[in-house]
Amino acid sequence: MKNRYPMPQRKWFLWLAITGLIGAVFFIMTLIQSPNTLCIETQTITQTRTRTRVSEYYNPTTIQLKAILHYATLRVVPQQSLSEIKISFDVLKSLGRPSNFLVFGLGHDSLMWASFNPRGTTLFLEEDPKWVQTVLKDAPNLRAHAVRYRTQLRDADALLSSYRSEPACSPSRAYLRDNGACKLALDNLPEEVYETEWDLIMIDAPKGYFAEAPGRMAAVYSAAVMARGRKGSGVTHVFLHDVNRKVEKVYAEEFLCRKNLVKSVGRLWHFEIPPQTNHIDVPAFC
Numbered sequence: 001m002k003n004r005y006p007m008p009q010r011k012w013f014l015w016l017a018i019t020g021l022i023g024a025v026f027f028i029m030t031l032i033q034s035p036n037t038l039c040i041e042t043q044t045i046t047q048t049r050t051r052t053r054v055s056e057y058y059n060p061t062t063i064q065l066k067a068i069l070h071y072a073t074l075r076v077v078p079q080q081s082l083s084e085i086k087i088s089f090d091v092l093k094s095l096g097r098p099s100n101f102l103v104f105g106l107g108h109d110s111l112m113w114a115s116f117n118p119r120g121t122t123l124f125l126e127e128d129p130k131w132v133q134t135v136l137k138d139a140p141n142l143r144a145h146a147v148r149y150r151t152q153l154r155d156a157d158a159l160l161s162s163y164r165s166e167p168a169c170s171p172s173r174a175y176l177r178d179n180g181a182c183k184l185a186l187d188n189l190p191e192e193v194y195e196t197e198w199d200l201i202m203i204d205a206p207k208g209y210f211a212e213a214p215g216r217m218a219a220v221y222s223a224a225v226m227a228r229g230r231k232g233s234g235v236t237h238v239f240l241h242d243v244n245r246k247v248e249k250v251y252a253e254e255f256l257c258r259k260n261l262v263k264s265v266g267r268l269w270h271f272e273i274p275p276q277t278n279h280i281d282v283p284a285f286c
Contacts, residue, residue: 061118063111063141078109079204080241084268085112088202091237091270092116095199102198102226104219105205106135106144113202114142121196125189127206127214145190149206149214150183156217156247159184160254163221164284171276171285174225184221197232204241208248216240217251224255224285227273235272243269257286 078085092099098120103113106126114122124144126132132146151159163169168181177194179185201223207213220240227236238256243249244267252261256271263270 061115064115064118076108078112079107080109080268081266084241084266085109087263087265087268087270088113088200088237088239089116091200099199100196101200101202102193102196103202103204104216104223105202106132106142107205110135110142110144111139123192123196125193125205145193147186147206148188149186149218151214151218152211153208153213153215153217153247154211156215156251159217160250169221170281171228171283172281174228176222176225184218185225186218186222197230198226198236199234200237200239201226202239202241204239208242208245215247216242217247220248220251221255224273228276228285230275232275235274238271238273240269240271242267253286255285259286 092101099117101113101117101120101122103110103122103124106124110124113124122143124142125147126135126144127147127149129146132144136142136144163182163184166182167173168175168179169184174182174185176185176187176189179187203216203219203223206216206219208215223238227238230236240248240252240256243252243264252269252271256269256273260271260273261269262272
């Protein structure tokens with residue numbers, strides 16, 4: 001079939017059509033504009049910039065995409081229930097910024113925790129060095145360290161009754177790094193743990209269901225010391241799982257304090273711990 005228009009005419013027609021379309025758009029915009037045009041345009045620009053920033057923030061990262069693939073193809077589910085997970089998820093969302101998130105424990109749910117805080121720092125502390133290597137082999141983007149615990153679950157009662165008589169464990173003088181005198185202090189963690197001010201601390205490890213296990217006594221005590229030593233503004237959010245067990249519950253009430261408990265769902269307690277504002281001698285953490 002022959003062309004309806006010769007080539008020069010087609011180009012001219014196309015240019016004319018585009019020009020007419022642009023003119024029509026501007027004409028319609030002129031008709032619908034109000035005296036508040038400048039205000040509307042300013043609002044539109046502001047909203048566009050806000051949407052751009054939001055879309056950039058929620059643009060999926062590599063670790064989020066890996067988490068989706070991981071859980072879509074894995075039959076193992078996270079240790080916590082959906083309602084328990086939602087507590088820490090909501091806190092991260094409410095902070096509205098990349099956060100520092102310290103997690104005691106490394107497992108099948110670790111990719112999930114890291115993906116909740118994609119542009120922040122999420123660090124995992126795990127008692128079993130071999131398990132660290134196993135998990136990192138499949139998820140090399142995770143940041144994890146093996147931790148040595150000096151406690152055993154069978155000593156939980158004795159440690160609770162004796163820590164008050166040890167000056168190095170005192171709430172007004174408590175510290176962690178190189179604190180060998182206080183058995184509840186995690187004294188040999190990577191420097192990164194001590195140097196970072198943590199916004200959230202999740203305690204879901206170490207093991208605490210047989211006598212020789214490390215128990216979570218030191219994790220709870222150390223989380224309390226870190227939270228009380230916060231230098232910046234705001235509280236430290238501490239989440240403790242398995243509070244249905246005696247040791248977790250007793251140690252939480254001793255060091256994290258009932259007055260700081262803001263939410264309880266299933267086997268999870270959520271504490272908001274303010275920094276210690278003075279350094280006077282106090283007999284107990286709570």
